[in-house]
Amino acid sequence: MEQISFGTDGWRATLETFTAPRVRMVGQAVATYLREEGETAPVAIGYDARETSRGFAEELSRVLCANGFDVVLSARDCPTPVVAHTIVERELAGALVVTASHNPPEYNGVKFIPGDGAPALPAVMDAIADRLAEPEALPEAEHGTVEAVDLRESHAAAARDRLDAIAPGAVDSIADLSVAYDAMHGSGRGYTDRLLSEAGASVERLRCERDPDFGGTPPEPATANLQDLIEHVQRGDADLGIANDGDADRLAVVTPDRGLIDENLFFAALYDWLLTFDSGPAVRTVSTTYLVDRVAAAHDETVHEVPVGFKWVAQAMADHDALVGGEESGGFTVRGHVREKDGVFVALLAAAMHAAEPIDDRVNRLLEEHGTVVQDKRSVDCPDAEKARVIEALADEIPQSVAGEPVEDVNTADGFKLLLTDGSWLLVRPSGTEPVLRVYAEASDDERVDALLDEGTDLVARLV
Structure with a gap:
């Protein structure tokens, strides 16, 4: 026990x-x-x-x-x-x-x-x-x-009905789309690809055979594990690429210009697209981009920040009747659908969104309007039994500045999130699934993010 x-x-x-x-x-x-x-x-x-x-x-x-x-x-x-x-x-x-x-x-x-x-x-x-x-x-x-x-057909019918309710006629535009789908040998095969195909998309299937060993690659839709899909889309063999993780509750989206698009950018683009049809706040986790907040502000909407874990996203969606909820790891759902992250249904939304306006174009426009946003994260090994001690010790080690920028505020909703005066931030929190502490950073460019992560990981490593 x-x-x-x-x-x-x-x-x-x-x-x-x-x-x-x-x-x-x-x-x-x-x-x-x-x-x-x-x-x-x-x-x-x-x-x-x-x-x-x-x-x-x-x-x-x-x-x-x-x-x-x-x-x-x-x-x-x-x-x-x-x-x-x-x-x-x-x-x-x-x-x-x-x-x-x-x-x-x-x-x-x-x-x-x-x-x-x-x-x-x-x-x-x-x-x-x-x-x-x-x-x-x-x-x-x-x-x-x-x-x-x-269980497939009832979910597929609900997904199609929900898309039609969100964006009437959107299914018709998907018929002009070619999609490469990578199931990573997981449970999305026969679900996500079939849903897209039934919506009219031309679907090319990659790794859509069941393999209990996942072809020797963990079914994690990260850049290193999706090279074939990325090359496929960037060669022009498909308009859009979609991948799911092992149980298809999360998704990754591949576009011609950006390759595997950062889930934070996809979230902001999805919210922006949804706001063309409806109104309502967004819910995001503490580790997810502030670009979502900027999109919300441009539409006179609000954002509710919650600790990491989709359970908190789901709860806040119910509490605030949110239009969309998501997290930086690629889990999303929308109002009117089940309050569980759904990489099958959101793949259909991604296709409809891309058919309306290429996702690359939408993201570029949002970054031009709201400023460039870059985010990355690192992990520091830490036994589960030591996590609470390290986080408690961190409370006494909060610096006055990080990478030369003063700390303006500290958010303790989940670990410690240091909000800096230039709008960038650094977050340290314990992983709930692995024996590590996560260190996240967001800033306006890669160099700045690396500097924040360097100082954040050094700070944590001293305490482990």
Whole structure:
């Protein structure tokens, strides 16, 4: 039991630790929690493309059924946001998803999604953690049943309907678009590419075969892992490139001029595009660009800043009826869709946005209007057990200036974010998924960002 630790987005571990008996304990904890909450509706169970994921999903199904819950089991590996949509559409009690997202194949994980389809808040995960126990079974006559269901079509229909509600007629413009799609051998294959194809785009598929080892590359849509896709688009073989991570809750966008576009810039462009049709605030994490704030100000809108973790984005979207919510790691959703980051649906939005105006042109225009913005981040190794100590020690080490620029304010919503007088900032926060401390910086040019990151990493390294 002590080996099960819930982080920012569920429990992830290597397969030496992530074992069937422990997965069954998680299943029992969820069953106990739901029963104590008075939930009687079925529970969805999804899983990613890893070799072990289907087996772990079946273990969870057996535990939930033995506790009296009917189970809606995905017929194949599928994107996490598709499972979240299924919860809301079918009015389920919640869902369990077996996935380690972008981690290498030697990892696996499990996350719980409550009945509203949004990421579970800490109070819910703490309650589940308190109920970890060996599985128990009701009398066989009280067991639930398992229904294997293809979850794709209902999500695809909802995505198409939502796009049509946001931008009527936008689907027609997608028909003129050629898109290269890279599933990275993950669960987006057959979902994102098919959604784009059904919208009329000409889609060329890269790494759209299931490979539990992800071709030897972790399914993380970073520049180093997407070279074929980037070259494909920049050669002119496609108008736009899209990639998803392992469970397709995040996306990366590739454009002819910029290659893999910085997720911060994409967020600002997406918000700007959405504001041509509707109004409303944006929600962004503390590590996400202030360019979003500048776009908001230009439209007399506001931005709500939250700690890192999409659960906080989802909560703030509900609290403020936000038009869009996102984070610098490539997770986004919009008003009227499930409040879970959705790399499948947002790929459709990206295609519609690009068809209306090339994303490169929109980004260039925003930077001309609001000033150049550059952001980067680094990691400093730090054992999980030491993170709290280092962050506490950092409180006494806040400098008066960073890279020659005075510190104007300090934001402590998530770690320490030093706001400098020139509009740049430096953020230090503990990772919720890896044994590292993250150091982020944003400024007007690469040289300035590097200088901020140098001082930030030096400061943190002295305390580890």
